[in-house]
Amino acid sequence: MTEYLLLLLGTALVNNVVLVKFLGLCPFMGVSNKVDSALGMGLATTFVLTLAAVASWLLEFYVLQPLNLGFLRILTFILVIAAVVQFTEMAVKKVSPALYQVLGIFLPLITTNCAVLGVALLNVQQHHGFVESVLYGFGSAVGFTLVLLIFSGLRERLALSDVPKAFAGAPIGFIVAGLLSLAFMGFSGLVTS
């Protein structure tokens, strides 16, 4: 049990996908202007990421490995991820049209979110079992959502402050992201052994 908890914490904080592995940076910069939309994006990505981790593990161990089709790995994973994203898009459009409008192009772009494919591939690379894969996917997604929320909160406050002209907009955003990344590096001292 402790092992799983450690895995979850480790993926969410210590090995955070965005700030430590630098995956999924486009939505991180793109949909972080408002906390509300960031939360929506985070939840959508969580759904996709967890489901993709599950589906890719199943495919890997029941289709690709028995048939010795390792070279098709990226192709099949992308296929599965695209299908899940399509489904998510339909669901969001049905449930919350306003959120659908707010997320705009970033919703279908979850397909190409490197975090999603990255997590699926890392699962294979690190020889995770099924439960571990699920936790790894979910943990990464929680980490992604957490960071997106923190960053959008920071950017909301940033919008109120006097930023020198040369730094206004994206530049100060990147600087803040860098500082946030430094802060997350501190979590590497959380789990020792």
Place this chain on the structure above:
Amino acid sequence: MKLFKIRGGVHPDDRKKLSANKAIEPMPMPKLLRIPLQQHIGAPAEPVVRKGDKVLKGQLLADSKSVISAAVHAPTSGQIMAIGNYMAPHPSGLPIRTITLKPDHDDRWIELPAEVDPFTLTLDEIVKRVADAGIVGMGGATFPSAVKLGLRKRYELHTLVLNGAECEPYLTCDDRLMREQADDILDGIRIMMHALQVEQALIAIENNKPEALAAMREASSGFNKIKVINVPTRYPMGSEKHLVQTLTGKETPARALTADIGIVVHNVATAHAVHDAVRFGRPLISRVVTVSGGAIQQPRNLHVLIGTPVQDLLDYCGGFLEQPSHILSGGPMMGHPIPDTKVPVIKGFNGVIALTAKETAIRPPMPCIRCANCVTACPCGLVPLEMAARARNGDLQGAVDLGLMDCIACGSCAYVCPAHVPLVQYFNYAKGELTLRQRAEHKQAETKRLAEQRAVRIEHQKKAKREAMMRRRQEAARKKAAAQTTETEV
């Protein structure tokens, strides 16, 4: 009596010495009086006289036509020269409905009712007399006093608080009034206590006015229900919610009235006006105004008729020592700039303050350094720097969420700000803008309603037209059929 602490506040140099020792003097009669029809919060009064009418001192010029409004009376006898628009004594300088009166210098009173003992009148009669006299809160808020005296019907009241704090620097009009006419004020207080049916009255006076304190103590010595209380000198002690908290330890709920906790607050000058109105039937036609500030030759306390041009007051005080950078109505903390010295004195003017550039010490604003001095100073427990940042970036709703509507615009935050950020100015802007938007929203809802009504009406008309057409067609068909039958018969 035990006093309670309030949050925040500032200690500006009170500069009351300039005029505190000058007795109240009457002003000579001005050449023209301009009396605005709205000198109070609420609906403007409706004129009941016409151009050319001769009026007597104290005669009703304009009557209040709605619940929250106040009547306006002639400050002296004379002739109505015009009823039109004139520059308002308001920072915008926009026109306001104004009656122009030319004094005939007889200063003849209209026939006043005989002096009555107020304690033989019914409570409603007292309130009516106050309303008929056009009395408004004379501390500057100008809320119709009769409405406040009628609160007994809706709230359970136990205490009347008399606000003699006069916490604004420079102003000494209430101080002088308490020193010179303590007995009249006390009579007014007793009348108000009677009208409100409260158990006790507390007269709160800041401890920088020892003479006023002594005078009021002496006047109230015979009445054990009336207590004079020495409150610490600290701005904004005169804010009614903060005064109540200092005296009773009870905090008025956000956006509620002090009446919700059983307390009504009136200004001491209002008590004086109530004494005049209820006992002698004299309407509110004059008030005491402090003329002070570093730019004034001879600072004074003047007894001024409502409608006197501010310029007359300045001239009477010897004009300017040097060109002032600001001329304000009210005190330097919450007072408003006067658009021009030709504007008249109105019921809510407690002072005309001409400040030199050195006194105002206005400096260009610099970026906020988040020192939180404003947070410490805010008497309402708000976070001015955050509210101002939101107001500046157009996030008015964000400012409201942080408590903008609980801000009393006392200006303590802007006073202490080391970066000279115009904090209270942002709040005043944001509040005004929000009111405007609310009005726009209201108008939009109204538009929607009108459009829907019109759609229904047009649909109705169309239907009626169709039905009429159908009826005509049927009629024609029937006639035709009848004609055919007759034809065949023939």
Place this chain on the structure above:
Amino acid sequence: MLAAITSLTILGIALGYLLGLASRYLKVEGNPLQAEIEELLPGSQCGQCGYPGCTAAADAIANSQAEITICPPGGLALVEKLASKLGVSIDLSSVEDKAPMVAFVNEALCIGCTKCFKQCPTDALAGGPKQIHTVISDACTGCEKCVDICPTECVAMRPVPITLQDWHWPKPDAVVVTQVSVV
């Protein structure tokens, strides 16, 4: 080789089938956003936005074909509501530039033809046949429909005068960064 082709084909077909099913169950009729936007619009069908009515305008806004600032009668309040609904950042300067206008009837020229108040979407024009018409300013949305229809050109648009009730303190100037001399 065969295994690769078959497995990918099967996977593709299976996923496609599932998505097809999902799209049937999650079908969205029309654009629900449009109804929500139309609810916010004034509904006076004045046409100042360039669309034939509020429904068309709501449709255009929902499909991002129109700016959220197209509705003059809605004013700033509406723009803010739409912006928060759609998560758009707004350029308020373009809205504030337009001072609100109301119609005004030049009574010397009015012939009492009643054409204008038949057009008015909010019944803001009062009068009768052969009587001089007048505008109820509070109800006028400034849509200019009456201006176009008037045969004697006696209706003009005037900016709404600022009154003491409307006036409020202006926004203080943005913070000026001044050079501070170090003593």
